[in-house]
Amino acid sequence: MLEKQLEASRIASARQREWFAQLRRDVFENGHPYVLANVDAPGDIFQSMGIPVVPNQWWAAVVASRGMSEFYFDGMERLGFQRNLCRYCSAGLASTLVDAGDRAPWGGLPKPTLLVTRLACDCMQRIFSLWAKAFGAPLFLLESTGVTEMPLRWWEDCRTNWEQFHQTHRLDHMTEQFYDLIALTEELTGRSFSASRLREVLELANAQQEYYDDIRTMIAEAPRCPIRIAEAQGTAMIAQWHRGTEWAVQHAKGFRDEIAARVNDGVAACANERVRLMWIGAGLWHKAQFYQAFEESHGAVFTWAEYPSFGPDAYLRYRLEEPVRALASRYVAIREWLHDPPWANAWYVHEAKRNRIDGAVMLIPTNSRPSSTGSLFIAHELEQAGIPVLLLWADMVDPNGWDDQKIHAQMVHFLEQRIG
Amino acid sequence: MSALTVLRHHYRERCAAAEAARAAGIPVVGIVGNTVPVELVRAAGCFPLTLSDLPSDTSVGDEFMEPFFEPEIRYVFDGLLRGAFGELALVIVPRTSDQYFKLYLYLREAVRIGKGERVPPVYLYDLLHTRSDRSRRYGIERTRELVHRLEKIRGVKLDDATLQSAIIEANEVRSLMRSVLSLRERTPCQLSGTDALAVLGAARFMDIRDYRKALEAFLSEPNPQCFDGPRILIKGFPLNHTALHEAIERAGAVAVAEDDWWGSRSAGELIDQNGRPLEAIFEKYFRDEPGPRVHSDALRQRWFRARLAQGDIDGVVFYVPPFDDLIGWELPADRALLAEKSIPSQVLRMDVAASSSKLDEDLRPFIEGLSRARETA
Numbered sequence: 069m070l071e072k073q074l075e076a077s078r079i080a081s082a083r084q085r086e087w088f089a090q091l092r093r094d095v096f097e098n099g100h101p102y103v104l105a106n107v108d109a110p111g112d113i114f115q116s117m118g119i120p121v122v123p124n125q126w127w128a129a130v131v132a133s134r135g136m137s138e139f140y141f142d143g144m145e146r147l148g149f150q151r152n153l154c155r156y157c158s159a160g161l162a163s164t165l166v167d168a169g170d171r172a173p174w175g176g177l178p179k180p181t182l183l184v185t186r187l188a189c190d191c192m193q194r195i196f197s198l199w200a201k202a203f204g205a206p207l208f209l210l211e212s213t214g215v216t217e218m219p220l221r222w223w224e225d226c227r228t229n230w231e232q233f234h235q236t237h238r239l240d241h242m243t244e245q246f247y248d249l250i251a252l253t254e255e256l257t258g259r260s261f262s263a264s265r266l267r268e269v270l271e272l273a274n275a276q277q278e279y280y281d282d283i284r285t286m287i288a289e290a291p292r293c294p295i296r297i298a299e300a301q302g303t304a305m306i307a308q309w310h311r312g313t314e315w316a317v318q319h320a321k322g323f324r325d326e327i328a329a330r331v332n333d334g335v336a337a338c339a340n341e342r343v344r345l346m347w348i349g350a351g352l353w354h355k356a357q358f359y360q361a362f363e364e365s366h367g368a369v370f371t372w373a374e375y376p377s378f379g380p381d382a383y384l385r386y387r388l389e390e391p392v393r394a395l396a397s398r399y400v401a402i403r404e405w406l407h408d409p410p411w412a413n414a415w416y417v418h419e420a421k422r423n424r425i426d427g428a429v430m431l432i433p434t435n436s437r438p439s440s441t442g443s444l445f446i447a448h449e450l451e452q453a454g455i456p457v458l459l460l461w462a463d464m465v466d467p468n469g470w471d472d473q474k475i476h477a478q479m480v481h482f483l484e485q486r487i488g
Numbered sequence: 489m490s491a492l493t494v495l496r497h498h499y500r501e502r503c504a505a506a507e508a509a510r511a512a513g514i515p516v517v518g519i520v521g522n523t524v525p526v527e528l529v530r531a532a533g534c535f536p537l538t539l540s541d542l543p544s545d546t547s548v549g550d551e552f553m554e555p556f557f558e559p560e561i562r563y564v565f566d567g568l569l570r571g572a573f574g575e576l577a578l579v580i581v582p583r584t585s586d587q588y589f590k591l592y593l594y595l596r597e598a599v600r601i602g603k604g605e606r607v608p609p610v611y612l613y614d615l616l617h618t619r620s621d622r623s624r625r626y627g628i629e630r631t632r633e634l635v636h637r638l639e640k641i642r643g644v645k646l647d648d649a650t651l652q653s654a655i656i657e658a659n660e661v662r663s664l665m666r667s668v669l670s671l672r673e674r675t676p677c678q679l680s681g682t683d684a685l686a687v688l689g690a691a692r693f694m695d696i697r698d699y700r701k702a703l704e705a706f707l708s709e710p711n712p713q714c715f716d717g718p719r720i721l722i723k724g725f726p727l728n729h730t731a732l733h734e735a736i737e738r739a740g741a742v743a744v745a746e747d748d749w750w751g752s753r754s755a756g757e758l759i760d761q762n763g764r765p766l767e768a769i770f771e772k773y774f775r776d777e778p779g780p781r782v783h784s785d786a787l788r789q790r791w792f793r794a795r796l797a798q799g800d801i802d803g804v805v806f807y808v809p810p811f812d813d814l815i816g817w818e819l820p821a822d823r824a825l826l827a828e829k830s831i832p833s834q835v836l837r838m839d840v841a842a843s844s845s846k847l848d849e850d851l852r853p854f855i856e857g858l859s860r861a862r863e864t865a
Binding site: 147148149150152153154187188189190191193194195197198209211213214216218237241244245248408409410413432434435437438440441442443444445448449 | 551552553554555556583585586587589590592593594596597600601612614616617618622623626629780781783784785808810813814816817818819820823837
């Protein structure tokens with residue numbers, strides 16, 4: 069397990085565990101609704117209706133960090149699903165289809181009221197259809213329209229000028245789908261949607277992201293990284309799942325204050341920091357200790373990961389007069405920003421420069437292909453910008469195929485020969 | 489030269505007819521996959537050329553396209569970067585698979601960073617996947633935009649009469665293709681799967697009038713083919729080549745059907761000739777063309793179930809190559825369905841285009857088993 073340096077991390081972990089235990093009690097004992105959603109579904113809508121959301125990828129991270137991935141993927145193979153199917157998005161499905169008895173992480177997922185995913189890749193409808201069938205619960209699919217106009221600096225333009233940034237027909241379509249989703253949720257849960265309540269939720273989400281904006285700026289500008297980035301990523305992600313709540317805002321503020329204090333006091337996550345590394349890709353949930361493995365030997369410190377930076381850049385939305393449309397503007401391209409050229413490469417290069425990055429390590433999970441596409445373009449653009457890149461062909465949740473010795477050797481070569 | 493020889497030639501020499509069209513001054517439009525309405529391209533006075541083959545050398549594209557992409561996508565990306573398809577007035581990429589969409593983005597990006605000097609203009613046809621009214625309305629609008637883009641190539645206005653002519657022409661060809669398919673459904677089967685793929689697949693590479701003439705000739709020529717071996721249905725990754733069919737037929741069986749837009753699903757339903765032409769063309773591609781993104785599961789499986797229900801299939805070969813990440817999700821349910829119906833099945837997980845001796849080895853016991861079962865029966 070990763071050594072935790074921050075109080076904010078301990079608070080977030082405890083809160084998440086307590087929240088999930090409460091969710092199970094509410095669902096099993098009190099019959100309350102909850103939604104099982106992919107990470108690119110609009111959780112804020114459910115938050116505004118008082119309906120908890122379990123994000124698929126968070127659950128996958130829980131499965132992996134409890135060392136259960138291999139057990140579940142072996143079980144899936146016995147059920148006839150081949151090993152090379154997408155793992156990141158299906159670890160949760162595996163935890164439902166394969167009975168782990170008492171070993172199920174946190175007691176396992178209860179039956180949701182509704183499952184929601186965006187059809188961003190071809191696997192999603194299959195994974196979620198199987199999952200919905202296994203639970204006997206309804207499924208809502210959000211269409212993912214194709215973008216054809218891609219102004220580069222999305223992280224600047226989308227906060228306020230999102231209406232102009234997105235192609236109107238795409239934004240219209242996503243907005244209309246959100247209204248369909250709202251209608252279905254009202255029907256299934258008996259809860260009423262209120263646009264003004266959604267606006268409040270989005271304002272709280274903005275406040276949370278603004279604190280993350282401060283955090284990422286401090287991390288970028290401090291002489292040495294004040295926090296282990298894997299910890300910052302895990303902590304920011306947990307709190308992201310509570311986006312739109314007072315708790316999340318207060319947590320983000322505490323998180324920010326704690327980092328500010330460390331910066332003021334000159335505290336570094338690794339006193340020996342000589343090389344600043346960027347981690348590109350989802351968290352390495354089954355091998356969190358990897359991030360610290362080269363600190364002592366090479367002074368190599370991971371100082372950047374998607375979170376907390378992605379929050380302020382992708383989630384912040386001002387001009388909330390039409391909150392459903394504003395929210396649609398966040399989700400209409402959220403996956404493309406992270407994975408597709410030119411948006412992804414432009415953002416990573418911008419972040420690398422801002423963070424004084426010496427080298428980038430990019431995870432390419434060949435069995436989670438939608439998370440892997442665009443990798444070579446990103447690598448190309450980083451290299452063009454003078455930032456060496458190491459490609460790690462490994463999975464984020466499945467340790468099968470991770471070869472410690474081989475990857476250690478690759479890292480050493482990269483640090484000594486490419487970065488020097 | 490027999491009609492079959494002509495059709496085989498065009499299936500093999502996939503760019504030949506497009507080159508002839510280009511030489512005659514007809515603009516060639518590159519098509520990716522099976523969900524671009526080629527009737528619109530023809531109505532605009534252009535030659536639609538489906539870009540598809542087995543890759544031999546993709547070293548140019550490999551600089552930017554990750555190795556887990558499907559061979560066909562790698563072939564198209566590499567070929568467009570090299571300019572291997574000759575001059576194309578436009579390339580139309582549909583949004584009906586994730587990999588197609590990535591292909592579109594990769595091509596644009598290659599151009600943006602100065603690595604795509606030879607890449608022609610690329611157009612995304614954004615066809616959605618759920619069969620909702622909302623998706624339908626969205627798709628009709630995108631189809632109108634495609635029409636406007638195509639009109640610009642030759643300055644031809646695509647009015648209703650022009651589109652109606654294109655529909656009639658396409659329907660006549662689809663009817664002939666269905667006659668070809670019926671040869672396979674007869675007992676004994678009267679067309680090998682290998683030839684069927686060539687005869688049907690040539691449609692994607694030939695001028696439609698020449699193709700129609702060749703099909704009419706093929707159907708009217710005396711047919712010496714007769715296959716009495718076990719009848720195989722293939723389900724799995726689309727096959728733009730005949731390697732698997734050849735192997736099945738070398739082993740003494742015959743591939744009578746495949747859940748695949750290159751084979752049994754190439755013709756599909758006719759386009760409605762009584763509705764508004766543009767919408768009728770759109771509906772054909774929205775509702776009838778197979779693809780990885782068709783939703784729901786039941787809709788995606790409808791053809792497979794219906795074909796099995798005809799009762800003539802002795803065995804099913806599932807083709808799940810290493811680059812597949814979709815078919816595997818359906819495999820357990822498909823196999824359970826076959827078990828219920830007592831239809832034997834075999835799963836092939838290799839790249840069938842790459843290893844013929846291993847393929848023969850894997851198929852032989854399965855097909856011998858089917859032959860023995862037929863004899864016993």
